[in-house]
Amino acid sequence: MPHFILFTLIVVAGTGGELCVSRAMKVVGEAPSLRPAEVAKVILRALRVPWMWLGGGMMAVAFFALLVALSIYDVSFVVPVTALSYVAGAFGGVVFLREHVDFQRWIGVLLVAIGVTLVFLGKN
Template sequence: MRDVILFTLIVAAGTGGELCVSRAMKVVGEARSFHPIEIVKVILRALRVPWMWLGVGMMAIAFFALLGALSLYNVSFVVPVTALSYVAGAFGGVTFLRERVSAQRWLGVLLVAIGVTLVFLGKS
């Protein structure tokens, strides 16, 4: 049960954080150049968007959960299982960000899910 909670926390908080940061950056917009003053302006605009703070907080939670998982399990198990973030990211992109995902990408997501299942089943 601890496994499920820990890995769900890593995947959900990590992917949720990435989705929130992505949404914030869509509000902020892109930097028009790489001049230091332009980069500072983009950073200051990003710091005023609540989605950014929520995303960073969620990613911090995922990071500390990942540290916890790495202290309990082998890296050869933890890293492949956290690849479920790709699956969650595709579903989150479609539902939360209203992105379009091609059939080819869905096939890739399916292959990742199959791979994670195989790694998880071979945990013993």
């Protein structure tokens, strides 16, 4: 049961952070060019968006939870199980960011979920 809580924290905080950063960058917009001055302006604008800070904090929590998981479990177990973030990301994109996910992507998400289930069941 403790590994379930740890991996849920990794997936939820990591994916939540990515969704928040994505939302912030949709507010900020893209740099008109890759010149350092233009990129710096985009970064400074991004730092003024609260979603960016929330996302960064959530991603930090996920990172440190991942470090804990890697100190306890084999990497051959940790990395495949954290692939559930792809599943969470697809659902989060639809619900939180109002993105369209086509049928082919949902099939990919299903395959990832099946693979993670097989890895997780093999641990017990």
